[in-house]
Amino acid sequence: MAGRRCALLVTYTMTDPYAVGVFFRALRIVEELQRRGWRCLVVNHGRIPDDPKVRRTRRHCEIVEIESEGAVKDFRRVAPLFRDLAPDVVLFGEYPMPFFQPFFDASRALVVPPLVVVDQYYDPASGARLRGVDLFLMYGLRSLWPEHPARHPTFRIVPPFIDRVAPLAELPVPDRFHALPWLTVLGFDRRVMEAGLATLARLREVEVLGITLSHDPIRAEELMDQAGVPRRRRLALPLQEDETLFGLIAASRAVVVANGFMQMAEAVALGCPAVCVNRGIGMEGHTLHPAFRPFVSFDDDLEPRVGRVAAWLRASPFTEEQLAALRLERGGAKVTVDYLESAATRPRWRARLERCAGRWRASRYDDDVV
Numbered sequence: 229m230a231g232r233r234c235a236l237l238v239t240y241t242m243t244d245p246y247a248v249g250v251f252f253r254a255l256r257i258v259e260e261l262q263r264r265g266w267r268c269l270v271v272n273h274g275r276i277p278d279d280p281k282v283r284r285t286r287r288h289c290e291i292v293e294i295e296s297e298g299a300v301k302d303f304r305r306v307a308p309l310f311r312d313l314a315p316d317v318v319l320f321g322e323y324p325m326p327f328f329q330p331f332f333d334a335s336r337a338l339v340v341p342p343l344v345v346v347d348q349y350y351d352p353a354s355g356a357r358l359r360g361v362d363l364f365l366m367y368g369l370r371s372l373w374p375e376h377p378a379r380h381p382t383f384r385i386v387p388p389f390i391d392r393v394a395p396l397a398e399l400p401v402p403d404r405f406h407a408l409p410w411l412t413v414l415g416f417d418r419r420v421m422e423a424g425l426a427t428l429a430r431l432r433e434v435e436v437l438g439i440t441l442s443h444d445p446i447r448a449e450e451l452m453d454q455a456g457v458p459r460r461r462r463l464a465l466p467l468q469e470d471e472t473l474f475g476l477i478a479a480s481r482a483v484v485v486a487n488g489f490m491q492m493a494e495a496v497a498l499g500c501p502a503v504c505v506n507r508g509i510g511m512e513g514h515t516l517h518p519a520f521r522p523f524v525s526f527d528d529d530l531e532p533r534v535g536r537v538a539a540w541l542r543a544s545p546f547t548e549e550q551l552a553a554l555r556l557e558r559g560g561a562k563v564t565v566d567y568l569e570s571a572a573t574r575p576r577w578r579a580r581l582e583r584c585a586g587r588w589r590a591s592r593y594d595d596d597v598v
Contacts, residue, residue, distance in 0.1 A: 394475030
C-alpha cells in the first residue's frame with residue numbers, strides 16, 4: 229500500500245428532494261482511479277443512498293458521511309481530516325453551493341495538492357475561472373457546440389460517464405416486449421415516478437411498454453395499478469448497474485428523469501429524448517439552452533408532456549448525423565482521471581499561489597486549524 233497516490237473526493241447528496249448525481253459521478257471516478265492503482269477517500273455531505281454502486285465501492289473505498297452543523301463547525305471538522313489524509317489531488321464534485329462552501333474552503337486551505345472542480349456544461353457560457361483551481365472540468369456534450377473553444381486555460385469539457393452500453397439481448401426485458409416502443413421512468417424520486425406513470429396512463433393512442441426503475445418494484449407495481457397503466461404493457465425493475473441502465477435508456481424511445489443536468493445529458497448522449505420532472509431543485513425549463521430543446525421536455529402540465537412523448541414515440545427527434553456525433557460522447561470517467569493524473573504530475577503554480585494567497589480567508593472559520 230505504501231507509495232500509492234491518494235485522491236480526496238468531496239461530494240454531497242440530498243434526500244428530499246432526491247439528489248445524488250454528483251455523488252454517483254464521484255463513485256465512477258473512484259472506480260477508474262482505483263483501477264489505475266490510486267487510493268481514494270470520499271467525503272460526502274448528506275446521507276449515503278442505498279444503491280448497488282455504493283455497496284460495490286465500499287468494498288475497497290472509505291465513504292465518510294458528514295451532516296451539516298453550520299459553516300464554522302463544518303470547516304473545523306473537515307479541515308484536519310483533509311490535511312491528515314495528505315492527498316495528492318483533490319476533486320470537488322461540483323461548483324460550491326452556499327452550504328458546501330466550507331468544504332471548498334477546506335480543500336483550498338491545503339494549498340499544496342492540486343484542486344480540480346467538476347461542474348455542468350449547460351451552454352458555451354458555462355465555466356467561469358475559479359481562483360486556486362488547477363482544472364475546471366465541465367461535464368457535458370461538446371458535439372452540441374463544436375465551434376466553441378475553451379474559455380480559459382483551466383477549462384476542459386469531459387463527456388458523460390458512459391462506458392459500456394448493454395445491448396438489447398442482455399437487458400432484463402422479456403422478448404415479447406422487444407417489438408414495442410419503450411418509455412422508461414427512472415423513478416428514484418416520488419415526483420418523477422408519479423409524473424412518469426401519469427404520462428404512461430394517458431398514452432392511449434399508441435401501444436407502448438412502460439418500464440420503471442426504482443428501489444421498490446413491488447411498490448412500483450402498486451403505483452402503476454393506481455395510475456391505470458395496463459398490466460399487459462408494463463415492467464417494474466429494481467435498480468440496475470450502469471451498463472444495464474444505459475442500455476435501457478438507449479433502447480427506449482423516451483425516458484422520464486429528474487430535472488438534473490447529468491441525467492438529461494446522459495439521456496441525450498444515448499440518443500433518447502428526456503422528460504425532465506421538476507422536484508424543487510435542479511434545472512428550470514427557462515434555463516435550458518435552445519440546442520437541447522428538440523430532445524428535452526420541461527413541461528409541468530400533463531397534456532403538453534404527453535404530446536411531446538407521443539411525438540417521440542412516433543419518430544425520433546435526432547438526425548442520423550446527431551446520433552453519430554453523440555455516440556462519441558463516451559468515456560468521461562477515464563478522461564476525468566487522465567486530467568486528475570496530469571494535474572497531480574504537473575500542478576499549476578498559479579493555482580497554488582492563489583490558494584496560498586487565499587488561505588487567510590479560511591481563518592474566519594478557525595485560525596488554529598489552517
